[in-house]
Amino acid sequence: SQQGEEDPQALSIQEGENATMNCSYKTSINNLQWYRQNSGRGLVHLILIRSNEREKHSGRLRVTLDTSKKSSSLLITASRAADTASYFCATVTGGGNKLTFGTGTQLKVEL
Amino acid sequence: EAGVAQSPRYKIIEKRQSVAFWCNPISGHATLYWYQQILGQGPKLLIQFQNNGVVDDSQLPKDRFSAERLKGVDSTLKIQPAKLEDSAVYLCASSPGPGTGIGYTFGSGTRLTVV
Numbered sequence: 001s002q003q004g005e006e007d008p009q010a011l012s013i014q015e016g017e018n019a020t021m022n023c024s025y026k027t028s029i030n031n032l033q034w035y036r037q038n039s040g041r042g043l044v045h046l047i048l049i050r051s052n053e054r055e056k057h058s059g060r061l062r063v064t065l066d067t068s069k070k071s072s073s074l075l076i077t078a079s080r081a082a083d084t085a086s087y088f089c090a091t092v093t094g095g096g097n098k099l100t101f102g103t104g105t106q107l108k109v110e111l
Numbered sequence: 112e113a114g115v116a117q118s119p120r121y122k123i124i125e126k127r128q129s130v131a132f133w134c135n136p137i138s139g140h141a142t143l144y145w146y147q148q149i150l151g152q153g154p155k156l157l158i159q160f161q162n163n164g165v166v167d168d169s170q171l172p173k174d175r176f177s178a179e180r181l182k183g184v185d186s187t188l189k190i191q192p193a194k195l196e197d198s199a200v201y202l203c204a205s206s207p208g209p210g211t212g213i214g215y216t217f218g219s220g221t222r223l224t225v226v
């Protein structure tokens with residue numbers, strides 16, 4: 001079963017604009033991670049935010065976490081055509097650290 | 112550091128045949144995962160190993176799927192017999208273990224087509 005629901009399902013923007021993707025989840029988490037997947041390729045880990053953190057930055061990426069609302073957002077600033085990919089949030093839960101993925105957001109950055 | 116290795120990259124089989132996938136995780140990573148990703152969907156966890164023990168296999172269709180992790184290193188995932196709905200990409204991932212705060216590393220996957 002999917003833990004996370006992502007919004008929007010698809011997003012198309014112009015190069016240089018910012019892209020924001022949202023993720024909602026259902027149960028308490030240990031941490032939340034965001035991954036990128038280029039067409040036909042494996043998943044690449046982008047950033048991890050722990051349950052006691054509220055915001056984290058990595059280069060052009062900014063992730064926020066609101067555990068009271070069970071939601072997270074990923075902001076990509078100054079997007080590039082190379083950012084075109086599917087983006088997934090994934091939650092880590094339980095003592096066994098189970099990693100469960102959301103449904104994904106397809107981002108297209110046009111020149 | 113070497114990544115997670117998976118083979119084969121692609122496999123086409125007829126329904127009711129059997130197939131096996133292989134995964135070699137990053138050296139020293141205690142936790143290994145197998146995911147199934149159907150086109151247009153997020154990856155779905157099939158089975159999670161901690162060393163050579165199973166932590167979670169609640170979503171593994173055990174009537175046809177089996178997996179093992181010998182000596183806590185390499186792992187194989189088998190489907191026997193395959194159905195059309197098993198067509199998907201099978202992803203292997205590994206991580207150092209719980210509480211490390213490190214993201215998981217995924218292999219390139221095996222794309223299975225059942226005809």
